[in-house]
Amino acid sequence: MRAIRLNEFGPAENLRYEEVATPEPGPGEVRIAVAAAGVHLLDVMLRAGEGMGPFPKPELPATLGREVAGTVDAVGVGVDPVLVGRRVVAHLGNRAGGYAEFAIIDDQALLMLPDGLPAEIAVSMVGTGRTALAILEVAGITADDIVLIPAAAGGLGTLLVQAARRVGAVVVGAAGGAAKVEAVRASGADLAVDYTVADWADRVREELAGRSVTVVLESVGGDIGRDALELLGRGGRLVTFGWSSGTAIPDLAEAAADAGVTVENPLGPRMMNRPGGIKALAEAALAAAAANELRPATTTFALPDAAAAHTALATRKTMGKVVLVP
Template identity: 35%
Template sequence: MKAVQVTQFGESQVLALTELPDPEPGPGQVAIDVTHAAVGLIDVFIRQGLYEGRPGLPQPPYVPGLEVAGTVRALGEGVTDLAVGEKVVTLSASATGGYASVYVSDQARVLSTQSFDLDPALAVAVVPNALMAHVALTGPIQLHPGDRVLIHGAFGALAAAFPGIAKQLGASRVVGTVRGERLATAASSKLPYDQIVDSADMSAVLGDERFDVIVDPVGGQVRTESMDLLAPGGRLLLVGNAGGDWQHGVDGNRVWEGNFIVAGFNAGGYLPAHQEAVPAAAAAALKAAASGLADMEIELLPLADAATAHERLENHTARGRVVLVP
């Protein structure tokens, strides 16, 4: 099979297209002919070596890739609820394997999209993240009907899945923040935001408005200013650190004084311990994608251009999701 390997931690040039043996599914596993593989910031961070030596995360040489869409190629022993040729999407347990023409997944992580009229590029770009958004908003943070929600990095890969799921769960108002240069794209966005504002001016623009839930995949100064925008008893959900400020901390006294809740959501750690949340989240994710609540820009690149895809994410020039096509 064709695959992209990380040969050593480093710059994007360490991503190398190669040929590897076709993997075979074991008991309880599903082999997938990959049609689309999404590229995410976690792929970039791991490749850069930010998690070097951390247990459970890949070490070179490895094939990156967390989210895959394709068709069932072969079924391992004991797998009976899927069929060869069926359209599926899956989320890797180890953040590896997706940048390839064949991928093997545990059955529990494979979600059929066969009965939905979904473009596989949209399915891989949206469904896994929408599933995670639903789990995050119903698990670590309990979103209630009528809640007001603020989402930072509004057009980012994971953030873009939150407005549709928040609306499904009954949010009364959903506001997004973006870098100033991204404001021009807000008018053409199909994502169900009620308003999108410049993150640099959000406090001034939003004035006295306060939010029950703030979703922050950005970190740094944006995270600090979020404390000023939380309603009393509000919940701040930390889902990433796209801004790259790894030394930033949350002021515990602000949390105490405001009766705030601050929760982290890392899918790799949370989902294995909360498998009971997956079926409802999967149904909500498929519904959101099929109903247009998660429509976003998608840029397709050939598998051989994986390094270019990583560079787009690193220099913030990616518009929407970047998806590789083997």
């Protein structure tokens, strides 16, 4: 089969489209003919040789990619052969291997694809969608809230904008550049602003006309994250789940205490140990997409162009979830 291989840590160009042995499913495993594979910022870090939290640097050579959708192609011993030919989606976890024509996964990790749901949508929801639902569980957004979402044109941000609007909240979406701002507006945000403009926070204050932001769903960090925190009124909630800028919000604990706001992180142990587990979140995310309640935006690249996908994602030139397709 053909797969994207990383033989040496470093720049995106180190991702090579190569011929490798087709994997065989072992006991309790299935092989998926991959129709779509998700690309994540975590993959960019791992490619560069940077581990993150529970995700250590992979052993080389490696095939990255933790989210796949496709069709069961073969099954191992102990797996019901009726699965062959079924459309499925799965999160591969630390096993990875999604950037390939075929991927192996434990049969217990499989989720059946709802009828009519495209593979690229499903692969967006099995990882990014379940994370969005975990964030929303913690945020507890209601129709009384004014919600600010930096990075609102990204894979997570697009879903969070849609979800906050569905419950009736006022939604302020921030993104970088005119095209992304327009995409945020199209996702349903009441106000869309360009956070690369120096006075973006002042514009938000002006548009809100004396009202304060009550919830921030923050994943950018750095100065943008700090500006977002300062838009919160006293008693507001900062839900933080990353820093795509490369740095955390400066002096977060002190700044939050001074502002009189609470800070919560919905990911890590909290997400992994939630009642019902994370597989239930993925099932709920797929169901929401099938019902057209949440619809992820995607930017697709052909599998051989994985290096270009990494470059575009790292330089913030993508919108929505980045997906590789055959």
